[in-house]
Amino acid sequence: MANVFAVHSVCRSIAAFLQGSYPASVAELPMPPCNFEVLSSSQMAGPLDDASRVGLYLHRTSVSEHSRAQRPGRITDARPAPLHLDLHFLVASWSRSAHDEQVTLAWTQRQLHLHPMLDFALLTAEAAWAADEVIQIVPADLPAEDILRIWATLGAPYRLSAAYTARVVRLDADQPPPDEPPVLVINN
Template identity: 50%
Template sequence: MANVFAVHAVGSSIVTFLRNTYPTEIGGRALPECDFELVSGGQMASEGEERNRITLFLYRLTVNEHSRQSAHLRGSGNGVGPLGLDLHYLMSSWGMAAQDEQVALTWALRQLHEYPVLDASSLTPDAGWASDEVIQIIPAELATEDVMRIWDALTPSYRLSVSYVARLVRVDPDSDAAQFRPVVAGRFAYGGAA
């Protein structure tokens, strides 16, 4: 389980993994130069410089449906267990030419197909991951209408995209907050003087 930096650490780890494993050639054929970036909604909506790149955009964050109730059942003495999250990413290809765009995205898809699990050794350490922590990266099917809604909300025109879900990101409860819960009500009694 990790701290509040876990969500950012997962996206950063995926991008770092792809960047560090991207080869210059395959089978004697050169691959196009390509950058890999984790981007925010503001960065997606702004006009960036045109270059070959793969972006990873966290477009949705949900509480994992299987861990909602079980988190409270296996929690500590105060009844609060870890928060289980699913991270929904849109991986998009920004190419100067059709071949550059398609080759780089196909390579990234194959890489995540071959290595669909990030363990503690490949996750950035700032989230304080447990040594047995693993995050699964699973392809997710998005309806064409949902993809178009995402792109309609952004300024740039549609780019070739694929969606993924990273699960299960477990965020520890704040241990300090568990010891000192906020006061939400108080009772006062007034008695008459004798």
């Protein structure tokens, strides 16, 4: 389980994994240069530049359906139960070339299909992940109308995109202050 930085950590971890595994060529054909980035709403709506880019845009979070049946409360008297979240994001590809957009998105989708898990070794450290933590990345069944609505809400022209869900991100409560009074230590 992790802290509140986990949401951004998952997004950064996916982008870093894709960037680190992006090949220079496939089947002896050169791959277009591409940067993989986590993007904010304003960056998604921004103008195109000449760089080919695959952006990860977190458009929604939800309480995991698998944890909804659990009664909220405490694991122990001292520790509240973690919050289980699913992260819903778009993977969008853009470039000045249709070829580059299509190739980079197809490669990204294949890579996420072949490597649908992020484990402790692939997750960025700022979230203080547990060693047994695993995040699953699955294609999301998001209707085209919903995807188009996201783009319209951003005020941006539609870009080639696919929807995914990262699940289950478990957020721990901050450590409660100890019940015992602090102990004064005097060093001589």
